[in-house]
Amino acid sequence: MSQEYEILIKKIMKFVEERDWNQYHNPKDLIISLNLEAAELLEIFQWKDEKEVKQVLSDEREHIEEEVADVAIYLMEFCNYLGIDLYEAIDKKIVKNGIKYPVNKCKGSNKKYNEL
Template identity: 45%
Template sequence: MSVDTQKLDLPALKQALREFVAERDWHQFHTPKNLASALSVEAAELLEPFQWLQQGHATELGEQGLQAVRHELADVLNYLVMLADRLDIDLVDAAFDKIKLNAVKYPIEKSRGTLKKYDQL
């Protein structure tokens, strides 16, 4: 697996979010619990554009639906970055660590092409 880390500019996003929050004096409200709650709400809102689609494919969204998904994804990402920042967690390191853990739980020869959970492989 190869990833071009030059394109991963989470530090710039984190700094922009810090500035946005500081300008509004919202840091006082951004406890880990509140950020996790907001993240959960935004993740749930991501389902709304897909709610009544026949198959749930991207082609069914249309321009307006795709824009709604884009905005919700941005909200999810922003809250995720703020929560990780507040907890001093490096998201990129955590994500790569999780990929490694999942590779052990889901070996290719047992998991390829199946929806089974790791404990059912």
Template identity: 40%
Template sequence: MNIDTIQAKLRDFAQERDWEQFHSPKNIAMALNVEAGELLEHFQWLTQQASFDLEPDKKEAVAQEIADVQVYLCRLADLLKIDIEGAVERKMALNEAKYPADMVRGKAKKYTEYR
């Protein structure tokens, strides 16, 4: 399913329930943050290695939270008429410029610390 299809389905879902009245960019951004927190909760207190080795039921719960985050991101972009693919391409180009591979390989500093 591509982003346009997801957004159309989400639009229909909201319309069928008369929820568009609640779907302001502000409210969707807030809901997105709540869902991101729920995703984070699954990893709280895990070691680095344990975060890779999730039990199947935990992995499915994480998948559901990832889906919730994606749903709200798609809905927010749709409401604001933001082309997600274009925004991602532009951001990746900016990140490539801020983090040249030959300069940052194997390091985890913020780009401002390399200049």
């Protein structure tokens, strides 16, 4: 785990503890909250056509960043609760995905692994 990650997770947990929110931040509610924040991120793009999406990407940049942070905060807190090393989990998953999606079979293709 990187030092920056450790510092961030400590900040998040301090924020939660100071407000006595540990009692509410159980794995179920953390993952529900993560998904609700992901939905808030989705909502920014709802009903937008390609041109409007481009506009939203610049006009709503700060809002997008805030929702991304909300998702990441809940993800980090969820991982912390379960003792998951997020960096290690991502590393392992990239290796697994590489086996699932070998470059020679999927380069330039958007097909799912079972259709390659």
